[in-house]
Amino acid sequence: MLLSIKNLHASIEGKQILKGINLDIQPGEVHAIMGPNGSGKSTLASVLAGREEYEVTEGSVEFDGKNMLELSPEDRSREGLFLAFQYPVEIPGVSTTNFIKTAVNEKRKYHGQEPMDAVAFLKLMKQKIELVEIDKSLLSRSINEGFSGGEKKRNEIFQMAMLEPKLAILDETDSGLDIDALRIVAKGVNKLRNSERGIIVITHYQRLLDYLQPDFVHVLVNGRIVKSGTKALALELEEKGYDFIKDEISLTAAL
Amino acid sequence: MEEELKMLEETVASDYKYGFVTDIDTDVIPKGLSEDVIRLISLKKNEPEWMLEWRLKAYKHWLKMEEPKWPNVKYPEINYQDVIYYAAPKKKPKVNSLDEVDPELLKTFEKLGISLGEQKRLTGVAVDVVMDSVSVATSFKEQLSEIGVIFCSISEAIQNHPDLVKKYMGSVVPMTDNYFAALNSAVFTDGSFCYIPKGVRCPMELSTYFRINTENAGQFERTLIIAEDEAYVSYLEGCTAPMRDENQLHAAVVELIAKEKAEIKYSTVQNWYPGDENGRGGIYNFVTKRGICAGNYSKISWTQVETGSSITWKYPSVILKGDNSIGEFYSVALTNNFQQADTGTKMIHLGKNTKSRIVSKGISAGRSQNSYRGLVRAGKNALNARNYSQCDSLLLGDKCGAHTFPYIESKNKTAVIEHEATTSKIGEDQLFYCEQRGIDAETAVALIVTGFAKEVMNQLPMEFAVEAQKLLAISLEGSVG
Numbered sequence: 001m002l003l004s005i006k007n008l009h010a011s012i013e014g015k016q017i018l019k020g021i022n023l024d025i026q027p028g029e030v031h032a033i034m035g036p037n038g039s040g041k042s043t044l045a046s047v048l049a050g051r052e053e054y055e056v057t058e059g060s061v062e063f064d065g066k067n068m069l070e071l072s073p074e075d076r077s078r079e080g081l082f083l084a085f086q087y088p089v090e091i092p093g094v095s096t097t098n099f100i101k102t103a104v105n106e107k108r109k110y111h112g113q114e115p116m117d118a119v120a121f122l123k124l125m126k127q128k129i130e131l132v133e134i135d136k137s138l139l140s141r142s143i144n145e146g147f148s149g150g151e152k153k154r155n156e157i158f159q160m161a162m163l164e165p166k167l168a169i170l171d172e173t174d175s176g177l178d179i180d181a182l183r184i185v186a187k188g189v190n191k192l193r194n195s196e197r198g199i200i201v202i203t204h205y206q207r208l209l210d211y212l213q214p215d216f217v218h219v220l221v222n223g224r225i226v227k228s229g230t231k232a233l234a235l236e237l238e239e240k241g242y243d244f245i246k247d248e249i250s251l252t253a254a255l
Numbered sequence: 256m257e258e259e260l261k262m263l264e265e266t267v268a269s270d271y272k273y274g275f276v277t278d279i280d281t282d283v284i285p286k287g288l289s290e291d292v293i294r295l296i297s298l299k300k301n302e303p304e305w306m307l308e309w310r311l312k313a314y315k316h317w318l319k320m321e322e323p324k325w326p327n328v329k330y331p332e333i334n335y336q337d338v339i340y341y342a343a344p345k346k347k348p349k350v351n352s353l354d355e356v357d358p359e360l361l362k363t364f365e366k367l368g369i370s371l372g373e374q375k376r377l378t379g380v381a382v383d384v385v386m387d388s389v390s391v392a393t394s395f396k397e398q399l400s401e402i403g404v405i406f407c408s409i410s411e412a413i414q415n416h417p418d419l420v421k422k423y424m425g426s427v428v429p430m431t432d433n434y435f436a437a438l439n440s441a442v443f444t445d446g447s448f449c450y451i452p453k454g455v456r457c458p459m460e461l462s463t464y465f466r467i468n469t470e471n472a473g474q475f476e477r478t479l480i481i482a483e484d485e486a487y488v489s490y491l492e493g494c495t496a497p498m499r500d501e502n503q504l505h506a507a508v509v510e511l512i513a514k515e516k517a518e519i520k521y522s523t524v525q526n527w528y529p530g531d532e533n534g535r536g537g538i539y540n541f542v543t544k545r546g547i548c549a550g551n552y553s554k555i556s557w558t559q560v561e562t563g564s565s566i567t568w569k570y571p572s573v574i575l576k577g578d579n580s581i582g583e584f585y586s587v588a589l590t591n592n593f594q595q596a597d598t599g600t601k602m603i604h605l606g607k608n609t610k611s612r613i614v615s616k617g618i619s620a621g622r623s624q625n626s627y628r629g630l631v632r633a634g635k636n637a638l639n640a641r642n643y644s645q646c647d648s649l650l651l652g653d654k655c656g657a658h659t660f661p662y663i664e665s666k667n668k669t670a671v672i673e674h675e676a677t678t679s680k681i682g683e684d685q686l687f688y689c690e691q692r693g694i695d696a697e698t699a700v701a702l703i704v705t706g707f708a709k710e711v712m713n714q715l716p717m718e719f720a721v722e723a724q725k726l727l728a729i730s731l732e733g734s735v736g
Contacts, residue, residue, distance in 0.1 A: 050690075073690040074691075082691075091688070091703055091706055093709040094702055094703065094705070106694050107693045
């Protein structure tokens with residue numbers, strides 16, 4: 001098991017957002033998490049990545065055999081967790097290359113490896129640039145500063161390629177993208193799929209899933225996964241909207 | 256987080272790695288300041304009569320002056336009778352040889368990363384080192400003298416080049432200029448002297464390394480750099496001091512003279528002991544630095560990275576007298592714990608078509624206070640004078656302060672003066688973004704700060720840039736919270 005979430009409850013400023021999430025992910029699987037606004041999708045991503053404002057009040061998360069909730073955010077990353085941010089952050093004066101190099105070498109240090117020298121690093125970058133089709137000029141610019149929405153998201157996928165995570169969470173990576181940018185980003189993600197890597201795709205919409213073809217689709221409503229299925233579920237949601245699920249739930253509750 | 260913060264704080268105390276004391280035989284005169292002490296200093300340095308008279312004149316003037324109270328810094332009153340005005344390592348090398356330098360002294364500078372052995376030198380850097388009150392060694396003197404460049408201690412210059420010293424010393428910073436300049440003029444002990452003759456481009460970086468070693472000793476150095484017509488020189492200055500519980504006084508004067516089409520680039524990495532995390536000890540760094548673009552088309556550029564000292568009071572300035580001359584000031588001032596900095600520049604436009612550029616980056620952490628104070632003045636003949644100033648402040652935490660005091664005086668309608676200022680905080684979002692990529696908070700802060708200061712760091716010569724970048728990171732350790 002790559003990731004095992006059991007009965008996860010989390011709150012922010014005393015307000016309960018996640019109310020008992022259960023989710024198992026095997027290596028190589030792609031899971032989509034869908035749900036209406038405010039259902040807790042991004043909170044789940046933040047809690048898994050270890051964002052401090054969120055308090056885990058109950059439950060457990062095991063990541064590759066380790067108790068993930070005990071690890072600092074940076075150690076989670078070094079253990080192989082990657083979060084593609086919905087809103088990637090600008091850091092003025094820090095070039096994308098320098099930022100990624102620091103990240104790569106921090107991870108290597110954690111695993112007792114020597115830092116990568118400039119030549120090896122550039123070689124790796126070149127490989128990954130081709131893989132995810134990122135504009136090279138972005139790499140010498142300050143990270144995310146003045147990047148368009150599409151450039152920011154592509155840069156996230158590029159970082160994912162460079163850091164080679166065991167588990168990647170894509171938090172609404174499709175938001176704010178036009179159809180061309182979406183296709184390029186999806187293509188990049190598809191190239192990064194392999195039999196060992198797990199991927200969680202958080203999205204509102206079906207269109208990204210058309211490209212990514214997830215193995216499983218989960219519907220998150222009000223802090224709980226209320227329905228799980230295959231990609232057919234995503235299509236059904238697209239067609240009928242989230243209300244049909246909500247109706248279904250209230251119906252079940254009524255019985 | 257509280258715990259993390261505490262842990263980080265504990266690492267701070269040991270961060271000043273230059274805090275050791277060298278056990279060396281030192282010639283120290285008793286504490287206190289009087290005409291007799293000045294006579295004694297002058298005698299010890301075997302100075303000519305005119306130099307002594309100059310000192311005494313400055314001293315008499317100083318007695319009538321008052322310590323400036325306008326800087327945005329607070330410190331207990333200084334007892335000037337409680338300071339040692341002269342301390343010198345006893346074994347002094349002869350002028351052109353390093354062989355007789357006390358091995359203990361050589362070791363000290365090796366520890367500081369400065370090799371005095373010329374074979375082991377940094378490529379392309381000539382060094383003059385000043386310990387307490389005297390210059391202990393200058394490298395590459397001979398090679399430089401072959402092309403007419405004079406690079407020696409100011410004491411030697413007084414002996415060997417009295418005409419140059421007489422002509423230029425005090426010509427940019429008069430002895431009456433301010434309280435600390437007057438004090439320095441009375442009691443200065445050593446410093447560097449550089450003279451670049453007409454048309455010579457100095458082939459190597461000239462550098463002085465200042466070290467305070469003796470307890471209770473003040474350091475009063477004086478540096479004088481003259482670039483004749485079409486000459487060029489790049490000069491670097493570095494400084495450190497042992498960790499001590501009491502404050503020590505450092506009051507220097509630096510004067511630069513650039514003649515027609517000459518260029519002087521002056522870089523400082525100031526890393527005096529900043530005091531401990533409770534604000535105990537540290538150097539009072541009260542410095543007057545000023546250059547004059549005396550000739551047309553001349554240029555003076557100041558670059559400073561200020562991370563040390565418990566209190567910094569300095570305004571490296573340029574008087575733009577020559578037409579079409581250029582003045583620049585690039586500064587990174589970082590304060591942590593209880594440090595206070597009040598620093599900036601003055602750009603005095605007198606000539607026509609003169610240009611100046613000010614880029615100041617202030618970084619405040621801990622409970623420190625960081626002020627930028629700058630004056631841009633365009634005189635009535637400064638036709639088409641241009642200035643651009645940019646002052647950015649970065650705050651780490653909520654207990655520190657950043658302040659900006661820009662003064663603009665324009666007496667010429669054609670002058671254009673622009674000022675931009677920003678204040679920002681390192682955001683939680685930035686930190687979390689870094690952490691999610693495996694970069695811990697401390698490394699992230701160093702990364703963000705280095706990015707913030709990049710524009711200034713890029714101005715430093717290569718030899719200093721790496722050191723300065725590390726210094727920023729080290730000075731910030733423990734400031735995350």
